[in-house]
Amino acid sequence: MIPRELWPHFSEGNAITLLETGAEFFPALALAIDHARKEVFLETYIFRHDRIGELITDALVRAAERGVVVSLLVDGFGSRDFVASHMNLLVDKGVRMLVYRREVGRLLLRRHRLRRLHRKLATIDGRIAFVGGINIIDDHNTALPDHPRHDYAIRIEGPLLQPIHDSARRLWELVAWASFRQRLRLKDTLEPRTDAAGKISAAFVIRDNLRHRRDIETAYLDAIANATDEIVIANAYFLPGRRVRKALTGAADRGVRVIILLQGRVEYALQHYATKALYPALLRHGVRIFEYHRSFLHAKVAVIDGHWATVGSSNFDPFSLLLAREGNVIIRDDGFARRLRERLDHAISTGATELEPSRWRHKSLFKRGLHWIAYALVRFAVGLSGYGGDRDTAER
Structure with missing residues (x-):
């Protein structure tokens, strides 16, 4: 058992930027994906095929077309419409995609139905990560289109990339194994870049x-x-x-x-x-x-x-x-x-x-x-x- 005084595990030397609403988050995420050279992990609860969904989808496809290993993990409930309509299109264009707890019937009251993938994170080339609460959905697509959903995310560089990257990799492997998608199991992935990038102490x-x-x-x-x-x-x-x-x-x-x-x-x-x-x-x-x-x-x-x-x-x-x-x-x-x-x-x-x-x-x-x-x-x-x-x- 981890001694209480050593938990959670803080790392020093991180650079962390606050991103407020999708107006700051989505361009930063798309830009990072467009600069990816080796690997992209993206996890989200909701992936909606709308203006923002197309922006991120296009960036993922462009990355896959230039040889980047792109791994997209979405929740089977929050992204059920996207899975039904666009999953095969992304897979055909080279994006590796898995679904966490795929929905098999909207009216079924199954015991574990509420156990969802709710986290929103991304890692790009093991050197940049994004963590926050913003889904891949147009945050103006509400009853109040003049005012977007109010939410936050962060852009991270530094030693904190190690636990974020490790967590994304472990969950991908778990879902691939549980879904009997052995061909999507991970082989070698790059080691995250963990040298100091700033002065912030942080824990994942x-x-x-x-x-x-x-x-x-x-x-x-x-x-x-x-x-x-x-x-x-x-x-x-x-x-x-x-x-x-x-x-x-x-x-x-x-x-x-x-x-x-x-x-x-x-x-x-x-x-x-x-x-x-x-x-x-x-x-x-x-x-x-x-x-x-x-x-x-x-x-x-x-x-x-x-x-x-x-x-x-x-x-x-x-x-x-x-x-x-x-x-x-x-x-x-x-x-x-x-x-x-x-x-x-x-x-x-x-x-x-x-x-x-x-x-x-x-x-x-x-x-x-x-x-x-x-x-x-x-x-x-x-x-x-x-x-x-x-x-x-x-x-x-």
Whole structure:
């Protein structure tokens, strides 16, 4: 067992750039793929055939045509339409493609259906990586086309490439083996370039259903427990279990400013209203809650005490913390944390509204009851996926 003081594994000497929304992320990803010479790994939950999907598809095909080994892994639920309509076209053009848990019937209620590939990452030639929460989908393709989904990713160079590249390789091998696609098993891949590229200390943390089931949650809990000044969390889907809620309210009780930026618009009604069941208890302890209305919030980031930050794919809900494969980068750097905090402050000031505690104290019993019914239904769905019998896990 890894000694607690050595986890997570931080590497020094990284260069990490914050990318805000698809306007910054998609051109950077396409450019990196266009400069690839040997190898591209790309993992995503959603790959949609739209304006952005075509941009990235074209870059992948161009890379494959010039001899780059291009490996694309998509989720069978989030990318099911793309798999049905475009997978064979990409394969015919030389792109190696695998599907994580392919959908065999949309109406089937299978026990493990909610265990998805939710992480979004890419590695190019073992020298550049991207990690974040942005899917391959036009982020203007919403009910509010003038305002894109608000989300973040990061571009990475340096020693952190080693664990990101290793993780992408292991998952590809696992899916190839489970899919009986032996011809897509990896042969020799290049070694990541791990010499220093900057001065940032960072760690790559994953969540899977084996050895790393609680690593992301534990990293959050450790940072929250050690916070002395401020905790800022921006999350699209926020439905944490008892331990996380207790950690946040405990931080607020000891004088830490706790600010949570959440989705204000209804995207998935059940999760949206289930989250509201948690508002009264958080507000009662002095946690400040802001709802983002300018567009759809899709962020999964946090800044704590001005020097600890995380950017990744993991929401604060049971689907991310208990079921899905996720990937986050934890960054210990004042400059990066300050930059992310500034962008979150801008999002709050230009697109969010703070909830007044008095408003929630006077909610009718009927509305409170509806929120708790939604909460119970979400927990029931988690139970159907195999975690309902574990009381400790079900409460997390």
